[in-house]
Amino acid sequence: MIPFRDTLVVQKTPYVTWGLLLINGLVFGYFQTLSDGEMFALFQHYGLVPARYSNPMWALITKTSADNYWPFVLNLFMHSSWMHLIMNMWMLWIFGDDIEDVMGRMRFLLFYFMCGVGANLVVYIVASTSPVPVIGASGALAGILGAYIFLFPYAKIVVWIPLFFLPIFIEIPAIAFLGVWVIFQLNDATTTFSSEHATSLAWVGHLAGFFIGAVIFRLFVNVQQHNHSNNVDNSHFESE
Numbered sequence: 001m002i003p004f005r006d007t008l009v010v011q012k013t014p015y016v017t018w019g020l021l022l023i024n025g026l027v028f029g030y031f032q033t034l035s036d037g038e039m040f041a042l043f044q045h046y047g048l049v050p051a052r053y054s055n056p057m058w059a060l061i062t063k064t065s066a067d068n069y070w071p072f073v074l075n076l077f078m079h080s081s082w083m084h085l086i087m088n089m090w091m092l093w094i095f096g097d098d099i100e101d102v103m104g105r106m107r108f109l110l111f112y113f114m115c116g117v118g119a120n121l122v123v124y125i126v127a128s129t130s131p132v133p134v135i136g137a138s139g140a141l142a143g144i145l146g147a148y149i150f151l152f153p154y155a156k157i158v159v160w161i162p163l164f165f166l167p168i169f170i171e172i173p174a175i176a177f178l179g180v181w182v183i184f185q186l187n188d189a190t191t192t193f194s195s196e197h198a199t200s201l202a203w204v205g206h207l208a209g210f211f212i213g214a215v216i217f218r219l220f221v222n223v224q225q226h227n228h229s230n231n232v233d234n235s236h237f238e239s240e
Contacts, residue, residue, distance in 0.1 A: 001160070001161060001172075001177065001180065002160045002162060003094055003157055003158070003160075003177065004158045004159060004169060005094060005158050006094055006095065006155055006156065006157050006174070007155065007156045007157075007158065007171070008155050010098060012100075014100045015105060016096075016100050016105045016106075016108055016109050016112075017092060017093070017096035017097045017108075021092060021093065023077055024077055024079065024088070024089055024137060025085070025089070027077045027078065027079075028079050028082075028085045043078065043133040043135055044062060046070070046071055047071055047074075047133030047135040048071045048072055048120050048123065048124065049064070049130075049131060049132070049133050049134070050124045050130045050131075050134070051131040052065075052066055052071075053066055055129065058131060072121070073113065073116070075120065075133070075135045075136070076117075076139070076140055078136065079135065079136055079137075080135060080136070084136060088136060091144075092141055092144070094157075095141075095145060095148050096108075096144055098148065098152065098155075099151070099217075102151060102221050103221055103222060104222050107220040108220070110220070111143065111217065111220045112140045113140065114143070114212070115140045115142065115143020115144070115146070115213045116137065116140030118143075118209065118212040119138075119139025119140070119142065119206075119209035120205065122204065122208035123208070126204055127204075134202070136202070138202060139205040139206065139208060139209035141209070142185075142205070142207070142208075142209030142210040142213065143209040143212055143217075145178055145213065146209070146210040146211060146212065146213030146217065147214065147217035148174060148178065149175055149178040149179075149214065150217065153173065153175040154173050154174065154175065156171040156173065157172055157173070157174050158170070158171050159172060159177060182207075182210065185203050185207050186207065
């Protein structure tokens with residue numbers, strides 16, 4: 001199932017969501033002007049490399065600073081491929097505006113970074129000796145999904161069923177779509193741990209971001225705005 005859109009009404013223009021989309025796009029566009037070697041060097045310096053903080057010798061060899069913690073934030077704006085970028089930004093486009101709407105712009109921005117940084121911390125704890133750069137906004141986006149499933153469990157998500165590339169679209173409740181999403185993340189995380197050849201802990205970051213968002217979103221929600229959103233007939237209007 002590929003999400004196409006949701007049907008919630010947004011009351012305010014989601015400038016923060018649009019800004020995050022723009023920044024991620026511009027950063028990725030800049031990466032496309034670099035050689036593979038230059039891009040990898042940026043991933044090493046500004047991506048989250050757990051070994052940099054757990055192994056001083058590794059940091060010395062790679063000429064990176066173990067005292068620089070900006071990668072826990074900056075890696076949220078770095079993507080390795082067009083598909084990586086498009087998948088993350090598509091999820092932000094569909095779900096981010098609704099969460100921004102009920103939180104307000106500045107609270108939403110803080111929530112986004114807390115989920116992303118929190119997911120990065122979990123990845124570091126789980127794989128503190130890994131020399132592989134961890135990049136991408138997935139942890140922050142997973143936090144948005146964690147908030148969405150509790151704030152709008154019965155909102156309708158229009159999904160595309162790619163059956164022989166036919167245009168088959170159906171509406172399903174958000175709780176069903178996101179429930180399936182969590183199951184897939186759990187399966188992929190389990191596969192990662194059980195395979196001796198696996199090198200990516202991205203799925204762990206996804207799950208961590210989701211559960212962080214599900215736990216802390218209440219601290220950021222504008223209750224009055226959320227109640228208003230729930231009282232709006234949203235069956236004939238799609239989010240921007």
